[in-house]
Amino acid sequence: xxxxxxxxxxxxxxxxxxxxxxxxxxxxxxxxxxxxxxxxxxxxxxxxxxxxxxxxxxxxxxxxxxxxxxxxxxxxxxxxxxxxxxxxxxxxxxxxxxxxxxxxxxxxxxxxxxxxxxxxxxxxxxxxxxxxxxxxxxxxxxxxxxxxxxxxxxxxxxxxxxxxxxxxxxxxxxxxxxxxxxxxxxxxxxxxxxxxxxxxxxxxxxxxxxxxxxxxxxxxxxxxxxxxxxxxxxxxxxxxxxxxxxxxxxxxxxxxxxxxxxxxxxxxxxxxxxxxxxxxxxxxxxxxxxxxxxxxxxxxxxxxxxxxxxxxxxxxxxxxxxxxxxxxxxxxxxxxxxxxxxxxxxxxxxxxxxxx
Amino acid sequence: xxxxxxxxxxxxxxxxxxxxxxxxxxxxxxxxxxxxxxxxxxxxxxxxxxxxxxxxxxxxxxxxxxxxxxxxxxxxxxxxxxxxxxxxxxxxxxxxxxxxxxxxxxxxxxxxxxxxxxxxxxxxxxxxxxxxxxxxxxxxxxxxxxxxxxxxxxxxxxxxxxxxxxxxxxxxxxxxxxxxxxxxxxxxxxxxxxxxxxxxxxxxxxxxxxxxxxxxxxxxxxxxxxxxxxxxxxxxxxxxxxxxxxxxxxxxxxxxxxxxxxxxxxxxxxxxxxxxxxxxxxxxxxxxxxxxxxxxxxxxxxxxxxxxxxxxxxxxxxxxxxxxxxxxxxxxxxxxxxxxxxxxxxxxxxxxxxxx
Numbered sequence: 001x002x003x004x005x006x007x008x009x010x011x012x013x014x015x016x017x018x019x020x021x022x023x024x025x026x027x028x029x030x031x032x033x034x035x036x037x038x039x040x041x042x043x044x045x046x047x048x049x050x051x052x053x054x055x056x057x058x059x060x061x062x063x064x065x066x067x068x069x070x071x072x073x074x075x076x077x078x079x080x081x082x083x084x085x086x087x088x089x090x091x092x093x094x095x096x097x098x099x100x101x102x103x104x105x106x107x108x109x110x111x112x113x114x115x116x117x118x119x120x121x122x123x124x125x126x127x128x129x130x131x132x133x134x135x136x137x138x139x140x141x142x143x144x145x146x147x148x149x150x151x152x153x154x155x156x157x158x159x160x161x162x163x164x165x166x167x168x169x170x171x172x173x174x175x176x177x178x179x180x181x182x183x184x185x186x187x188x189x190x191x192x193x194x195x196x197x198x199x200x201x202x203x204x205x206x207x208x209x210x211x212x213x214x215x216x217x218x219x220x221x222x223x224x225x226x227x228x229x230x231x232x233x234x235x236x237x238x239x240x241x242x243x244x245x246x247x248x249x250x251x252x253x254x255x256x257x258x259x260x261x262x263x264x265x266x267x268x269x270x271x272x273x274x275x276x277x278x279x280x281x282x283x284x285x286x287x288x289x290x291x292x293x294x295x296x297x298x299x300x301x302x303x304x305x306x307x308x309x310x311x312x313x314x315x316x317x318x319x320x321x322x323x324x325x326x327x328x329x330x331x332x333x334x335x336x337x338x339x340x341x342x343x344x345x346x347x348x349x350x351x352x353x354x355x356x
Numbered sequence: 357x358x359x360x361x362x363x364x365x366x367x368x369x370x371x372x373x374x375x376x377x378x379x380x381x382x383x384x385x386x387x388x389x390x391x392x393x394x395x396x397x398x399x400x401x402x403x404x405x406x407x408x409x410x411x412x413x414x415x416x417x418x419x420x421x422x423x424x425x426x427x428x429x430x431x432x433x434x435x436x437x438x439x440x441x442x443x444x445x446x447x448x449x450x451x452x453x454x455x456x457x458x459x460x461x462x463x464x465x466x467x468x469x470x471x472x473x474x475x476x477x478x479x480x481x482x483x484x485x486x487x488x489x490x491x492x493x494x495x496x497x498x499x500x501x502x503x504x505x506x507x508x509x510x511x512x513x514x515x516x517x518x519x520x521x522x523x524x525x526x527x528x529x530x531x532x533x534x535x536x537x538x539x540x541x542x543x544x545x546x547x548x549x550x551x552x553x554x555x556x557x558x559x560x561x562x563x564x565x566x567x568x569x570x571x572x573x574x575x576x577x578x579x580x581x582x583x584x585x586x587x588x589x590x591x592x593x594x595x596x597x598x599x600x601x602x603x604x605x606x607x608x609x610x611x612x613x614x615x616x617x618x619x620x621x622x623x624x625x626x627x628x629x630x631x632x633x634x635x636x637x638x639x640x641x642x643x644x645x646x647x648x649x650x651x652x653x654x655x656x657x658x659x660x661x662x663x664x665x666x667x668x669x670x671x672x673x674x675x676x677x678x679x680x681x682x683x684x685x686x687x688x689x690x691x692x693x694x695x696x697x698x699x700x701x702x703x704x705x706x707x708x709x710x711x712x
Contacts, residue, residue: 048390
């Protein structure tokens, strides 16, 4: 069945189900000219948007539609997490070709609603339009207490740079995907389901999951936002790659930074796929992006507090990887051989031409 | 110069200027993971999204880019107006081909910012992505006091149905545009500029302006929201066409309705263009859509209050065009010849086959 068979209102009826996970935040959801929402008294409103477009952010037939929907929500949740906020509501505008199947749209919303339900977020509105290609734009609304909001501009020389989880696995997954597509070995049915666990040593599943189904670090953000004012001084999520995100914090904070490459956390699966591909996994960790881990700076002497807080609630790992410096000292990564490499867009060339 | 020459961050720098018109509402605009906004204590948050896609909502080269940007904002402002709310902030996601010119993007944002500035609305964030075609998704955030919000579902039998301004001119403009394109007579330079006044009897400019540069009825909404609780019982904006919007109010309110076709307001310009085209202008007024006038229902006996309030502040005209009835009485329009026509999607056929 095609979207053109059920029309715009048939489509909205299908979307409308299972959208409200926290009724206290929504006075009017889908169905009027605008949604009507309640913002908790005294809290700030956080708003972000990320758009995924066919052939740029995803390729039809490569990933299940559920995964496309999941990721459209995940990247927006990650932006709210990067501010130290709690996601509350979202609106979704979707552009669909008239020959799109109802199954494709059901899949997209199933993936979205899975992740929205997990975090108690309501889908309260949006737009459905015709187009010659698929595009999904999610606008996420969250809340935060003013004093808990983490901006990019608060880092100070001497602060320690930390990151949650592991980096590089999403780039490893993308590499594997491209390589299997090139060799016509790609089998869409073999990619991990949203709830499918990853077995030990199943490196393919692990890196594909990292690429298609990134986990927004909501709990980690929640812990970091509540560690006490001024402890976490700046925060950002890793969407463009560690090198780029460190640069953003330095730009906004007016600082320099150095990163110890030997401390950059890289998963066993990323290393295994990199080994097969004869790529230095550090390249993926620094420049790959789409890891959606949280990169943040903390006052020197508070690293232990962060580690203990994470450990106490059984969260994913957190690692100190470098230090904020005076702006005049520049931005550097100390490589495993002790050589210093400038943390800049051009740094990428170091790997493409040099190592391995 | 192409967008690919200046890159994403060059693009964001261009967008970033002139975005804040009301600093009191925005703690952090463009430049972090999410915008940080202030919502007035005790007020509800209104959220809506409308997406415009190339080749569906606009055709490259036909309208100036300023007009595309203007309309993307206008349709969203109109949705906030339809709730009785005040627009405060917006986020804009824009998909651009890499070969798009910097001029095209500057034009789109110039048109947006013109209308945002006029209504004191901030542009606080969004996303810029690559795509094979242009798409613009605006999410508008507004505020309203809870008791002033106008839903679609409050109409009661006996209420009078009223509409602001005139209907049909946008459809007349679209007709003229298509006809001139067909005859290869279209000249993009001859269409009205955003601030250009319309001379008397300049019907072409008037209907093209109605199509490309619709005026969201913010002042009218503001007056209607403040006329006293319960006076305006339901409200919607005319985006799909009068017949369709009356149907939405009836669906949501559980009522019927009748419309007196002789009272449906149609401008002289719309009539003139319809005359030339040998089309019944009532067809455009009922089914054309994109007029962005406000359609609302008021308690019987309060029509005079509405008319006086509009007159007192020099607003555009407002007209009583029909009445809300019990659901069992159906939805009808009384035609000029006294014949009753059912107000339904099929009603369109009455004109395409019947009159003229």
